[in-house]
Amino acid sequence: MTELLLDVQNVVVEYPIKGFRKEPFQALKGVSLDIRPGETVGLVGESGSGKTTLGRAVLGLAPVTGGQIVYRGQDIAHLGRRERKALSSEIQVVFQDPYTSLNPSLTIEQILVEPLTVRKVAKKDASKRVLDLLDQVGLPSNAADRLPREFSGGQRQRIAIARALALDPRLIVCDEPVSALDLSTQARVLDLFKEIQERTGVAYLFVSHDLAVVRHLSHRVAVMYHGEIVEWGAGDQVTSDPVHPYTQKLFLAAPVPDPDRQEQRRAVRQRLVLEQERADAQAGAA
Amino acid sequence: MIDLTPTVLAPALPRAARRSLFxxxxxxxxxxxxxxxxxxxxxxxxxxxxxxxxxxxxxxxxxxxxxxxxxxxxxxxxxxxxxxxxxxxxxxxxxxxxxxxxxxxxxxxxxxxxxxxxxxxxxxxxxxxxxxxxxxxxxxxxxxxxxxxxxxxxxxxxxxxxxxxxxxxxxxxxxxxxxxxxxxxxxxxxxxxxxxxxxxxxxxxxxxxxxxxxxxxxxxxxxxxxxxxxxxxxxxxxxxxxxxxxxxxxxxxxxxxxxxxxxxxxxxxxxxxxxxxxxxxxxxxxxxxxxxKRRRRPPLRPADVNKTAAVFHAEDLSSSGRTGEVLLEVQDLAIGYDQPDGTVKTVVHDVSLTVRRGEVHGLIGESGSGKTQTAWSILRLLPDGGRVTGGSIFFEGSDLALASEKEMTKIRGKKIAYIPQEPMSNLDSAFTIGSQLVEPMRVCLGLSKKDATKRALELLARVGIPNPERTFAAYPHEVSGGMAQRVLIAGAVSCDPDLLIADEPTTALDVTVQAEVLDLLRELQSELNMGVVLVTHNFGVVADLCDRVSVMRDGRVIETGPVRAIFNEAKHPYTQSLLAAILEDGEARGDLDEGNSARAAATALTTPSISDTIGAQS
CATH class of the missing domain: 1.10.3720.10 (MetI-like)
Structure with missing residues (x-):
């Protein structure tokens, strides 16, 4: 058993609700999972399931009110700003929307240099590093002095990946990084993620609503539903032969790109839904 | 491997756009x-x-x-x-x-x-x-x-x-x-x-x-x-x-x-x-x-417009059975946008498609392919500056491209209905859902308020809303996205349309809700025997619902045919590349290989500090 990179233990995240003595909203109700170095853990769920919140909790952007987030032996759930700053070279992020995650008024170079300035990297070295980063994500070096609006969605996401890589992190939280992209662009960006992982040994916490995307990239997969992890295991097993009824429903709801097989899958899903309804009715009657 | 194709950058913006305010x-x-x-x-x-x-x-x-x-x-x-x-x-x-x-x-x-x-x-x-x-x-x-x-x-x-x-x-x-x-x-x-x-x-x-x-x-x-x-x-x-x-x-x-x-x-x-x-x-x-700055569309790709003729597939066993009357016949459609300098920028070229009664025709393509423009032009609802610049849109014997605004008003809603992509932004938050369903029915079908209310409640129950009375009295922000889409579908079918234009009807929805909405669309389509034009970028949705597919790219239809022919015998290289990019049914990544993980762990845990890295690379 290799040493764990990240160990999330019973994490609770609560958001206060406006109003006197209202119960806070629990976005995460005691979630546990772990990530090994160099591993991709996929986090699947529908909107409101808490998958994005878990990513933000690891990044220190969500209020953790219970449990522990242990990163290389240290609990990082309640760090102060200065300690958090020290972690910035360890844990990085790629957000979903490539249009709002890059400041529209800064050039690509300014965007990529930003994390380096925190580390007090000399200006000359920083510029070299920018070229190296652009090369790593497959963008030409003349991209450096352009503004984000001159790039397409896929290219912007490459820039966001380059920014995450700038400090050589060990863990990147990827929050739906390909959902806003076109099909063919999506495949290329996913391949880039894979290639970077194989080269640098970085680990990913890969948040997505798309089972197929998660299956493509993840070694292990966790399925979230209403703030809890309902299924957690090897990527292949969870995404092709799920055990939990919710995961089964999720799996069967995704249409297969083949008319005949989709017809079969539809029939299976409708039968499952009927069975579940019947079981619910019986449970209600009993 | 890194594919080098995306490295093609759009030409640099003129310097004027980047000069300082002073x-x-x-x-x-x-x-x-x-x-x-x-x-x-x-x-x-x-x-x-x-x-x-x-x-x-x-x-x-x-x-x-x-x-x-x-x-x-x-x-x-x-x-x-x-x-x-x-x-x-x-x-x-x-x-x-x-x-x-x-x-x-x-x-x-x-x-x-x-x-x-x-x-x-x-x-x-x-x-x-x-x-x-x-x-x-x-x-x-x-x-x-x-x-x-x-x-x-x-x-x-x-x-x-x-x-x-x-x-x-x-x-x-x-x-x-x-x-x-x-x-x-x-x-x-x-x-x-x-x-x-x-x-x-x-x-x-x-x-x-x-x-x-x-x-x-x-x-x-x-x-x-x-x-x-x-x-x-x-x-x-x-x-x-x-x-x-x-x-x-x-x-x-x-x-x-x-x-x-x-x-x-x-x-x-x-x-x-x-x-x-x-x-x-x-x-x-x-x-x-x-x-x-606010322009959200990706810059246009350099002109690599493929001028080769579109690929047509012959009818196959399951599609040749569909012999309903032709509802919609679009021929050589071109759509252009007036530019400030007086020229017209054409975004859709020579698009032809046929929709029969009882048939679902899918328009699939990536962003900027012109699929939504084509759908909007059928309703003659193109954004400002956009217009049909060529070709014809025959619907029930008359050319919609030439119809007056008055004639279109009679056709829209009553004969041709529309389901949008974003359900929430297509409901007016100032009115109850009920009033937004009742009003169009009173205008289109000439029903009394009481009859229209009755029909609205029936429709809400029909589209699978558990408590129709409550939803009828609710405001749009009080229902979920999936419910809102059901409401819009109820509104779209309320006047018994012959043709339904659905523009990415499930894109904004969760996958389990998407499956339910697709089921609903399929049931209503066969119940009312409508023709449907379904715009989507998702091949799964196409496989689920469509009888016939047209693949669009850069404003042209590049391949069209029965749904099985497109999935099984795609001929156009672009269609083939799209199908190849689908991840469903792909290989799973597998468990983190122990040997690999050890190596990865070693590299990860001995990663030098940032200054060392830069020193080594420079």
């Missing part, structure tokens, strides 16, 4: 003129002792109200002082007073707005309350009261006026900061370890800068006018020359020497006009670039 203003005639005038004014004020031919306060009795004389181009005032020299020196005090007010307002307003907007919490509520109080105070009354208590000091009254003006900046900065505070790039900066001061300096001030500069020009004009007003009323400090005191003097002598009032009023008027015009010019320049 440089752009230099090229704007109004901006250049006003800036020259203001620079001249400031310079003359700064170098007043060098420029003014005489001491502004030395008076000579024999020259009282004297006309222009040698060395005294504008004559003398009521105390025999040189008007030209006083005018130049007055600029010093008037401008400095206004600048003082501006600086006070800026310091209080901008810092307050930044702190309140960025950190919020108690400071936010306290400062918002204070701003409200300040804005409610009548400025002139406060200034008069201050003068009676503190005496006639121009500087003091301008400082107080600055405080009174600070809400103008506070509110502006506060609004901009709260808008950016939650942008993802600010989060990314936080994750990168940037401190608050750096985030504010780099990401937030850049957003606030331009509006603050514009507001400053306006506020400066107001301060000059108010200051002149106070002095004109005789409430200012009479010992220093300002434009206001000169105005006061001139007004008193208006019958004896009418020209005396002209010079200060001309300078005040010109300065205020120049400041306002400059602010307008800055706004114009910023908005011009703002438009390009």
């Amino acid at each position: 440089n752009r203003l230099l090229r704007n005639p109004v901006g250049l003129g006003t800036m020259l005038f203001l620079a001249l004014l400031v310079l003359s004020a700064v170098f007043a002792p060098l420029l003014a031919p005489h001491d502004p306060n030395s008076s000579s009795i024999q020259d009282v109200l004297g006309g222009p004389a040698d060395g005294h181009p504008l004559g003398f005032d009521s105390s025999g002082r040189d008007v030209f020299s006083r005018l130049i020196f007055a600029g010093r005090f008037s401008l400095a007073g206004a600048a003082l007010a501006l600086i006070i307002a800026l310091v209080i307003g901008v810092t307050g707005g930044l702190i309140a907007g960025y950190y919020g919490k108690w400071f936010d509520s306290v400062s918002s309350w204070l701003t409200g109080l300040l804005m409610a105070l009548p400025g002139i009354v406060v200034l008069l009261a201050a003068r009676s208590v503190l005496g006639p000091s121009m500087w003091l009254s301008m400082m107080i006026f600055g405080v009174l003006l600070s809400p103008a900046f506070f509110r502006l900065v506060y609004a901009s900061v709260t808008a950016v505070r939650n942008e993802l790039y600010v989060d990314a900066a936080r994750v990168a370890g940037l401190g608050d001061s750096r985030i504010i300096g780099k990401h937030i001030l850049t957003v606030v800068r331009a509006p603050v500069i514009i507001q400053s020009a306006m506020v400066l004009g107001i301060a000059i006018a108010i200051q002149a007003g106070l002095d004109f009323l005789g409430l200012g400090d009479q010992s220093i020359p300002t434009w206001g005191t000169m105005l006061n003097d001139g007004f008193r002598q208006i019958y004896k020497e009418p020209m005396l009032i002209l010079w200060p009023s001309a300078v005040i008027a010109l300065t205020c006009v120049a400041l306002t015009l400059l602010a307008n010019a800055m706004r114009d320049e910023l908005e011009r670039s703002g438009k390009a």
Whole structure:
């Protein structure tokens, strides 16, 4: 058993609700999972399931009110700003929307240099590093002095990946990084993620609503539903032969790109839904 | 492997779009003129002792109200002082007073707005309350009261006026900061370890800068006018020359020497006009670039438009059974957008497609392929500037491309219905869901209100809404996205349409909800025997629902045929590449291989610090 990179233990995240003595909203109700170095853990769920919140909790952007987030032996759930700053070279992020995650008024170079300035990297070295980063994500070096609006969605996401890589992190939280992209662009960006992982040994916490995307990239997969992890295991097993009824429903709801097989899958899903309804009715009657 | 194709960058923007505001203003005639005038004014004020031919306060009795004389181009005032020299020196005090007010307002307003907007919490509520109080105070009354208590000091009254003006900046900065505070790039900066001061300096001030500069020009004009007003009323400090005191003097002598009032009023008027015009010019320049900034569409790919003919697939076993009447026949459709320079930019070329009764025709393509434009043109609902520039859209024997707006109104909703992509933004949040369903039915079907309500409730039950009465009375924000889409589907089928245009009807929905909505669409389609045009980018949705598919790219249909032919025997290389990019059924990644993981762990845990890495790579 290799040493764990990240160990999330019973994490609770609560958001206060406006109003006197209202119960806070629990976005995460005691979630546990772990990530090994160099591993991709996929986090699947529908909107409101808490998958994005878990990513933000690891990044220190969500209020953790219970449990522990242990990163290389240290609990990082309640760090102060200065300690958090020290972690910035360890844990990085790629957000979903490539249009709002890059400041529209800064050039690509300014965007990529930003994390380096925190580390007090000399200006000359920083510029070299920018070229190296652009090369790593497959963008030409003349991209450096352009503004984000001159790039397409896929290219912007490459820039966001380059920014995450700038400090050589060990863990990147990827929050739906390909959902806003076109099909063919999506495949290329996913391949880039894979290639970077194989080269640098970085680990990913890969948040997505798309089972197929998660299956493509993840070694292990966790399925979230209403703030809890309902299924957690090897990527292949969870995404092709799920055990939990919710995961089964999720799996069967995704249409297969083949008319005949989709017809079969539809029939299976409708039968499952009927069975579940019947079981619910019986449970209600009993 | 990294695919090199995405490295093709769009041509660089013209430099004009990236020049700084100052440089752009230099090229704007109004901006250049006003800036020259203001620079001249400031310079003359700064170098007043060098420029003014005489001491502004030395008076000579024999020259009282004297006309222009040698060395005294504008004559003398009521105390025999040189008007030209006083005018130049007055600029010093008037401008400095206004600048003082501006600086006070800026310091209080901008810092307050930044702190309140960025950190919020108690400071936010306290400062918002204070701003409200300040804005409610009548400025002139406060200034008069201050003068009676503190005496006639121009500087003091301008400082107080600055405080009174600070809400103008506070509110502006506060609004901009709260808008950016939650942008993802600010989060990314936080994750990168940037401190608050750096985030504010780099990401937030850049957003606030331009509006603050514009507001400053306006506020400066107001301060000059108010200051002149106070002095004109005789409430200012009479010992220093300002434009206001000169105005006061001139007004008193208006019958004896009418020209005396002209010079200060001309300078005040010109300065205020120049400041306002400059602010307008800055706004114009910023908005011009703002438009390009807001453009969300990716830049067009270089012209690699594939001109090869579209691939047609013959009917197969399952599709040849569909022999319903032809509902919609689109032939060689072209859609263009009028450009500001008078040309027309064509975004859809030579699109032909046929929809039979009872058939679902899928339009699939990536963003910018023209699939949505094609769907909208069938409804003749293209955005401003867009129009059908060629071809025909035959629906029930008449060409919709030529139909009048009046004829279209009869067809839309009743014969051709529409389901949008974003259910929430297509329901009016000011009306209940019920009223939004009932109104169109009363117009289209001529039902009474009671009958329409009954039918609406039936339809809501039909589209699978568990409690129709409650949803009927609810407002759109009270239902989920999936429910809202069901409501829109109920509305779309309420008038028994022959043809349904569905524009990415499930894209905004969760996958389990998507499956339910697709089931609903399939049931309704066969129940009502409608023809459907389904726009989507998802091959799974196509496989689930469509009988016939047209693949679009760069505004053209490149391959069309029965759904099985497209999936199993795609011939066009682009269709093949799209199908290859599908991840469903792909290989799973598998468990993290123990050997690999050990290696990965080793590299990961011995990753050198950032400075080492850079040193090694450089």
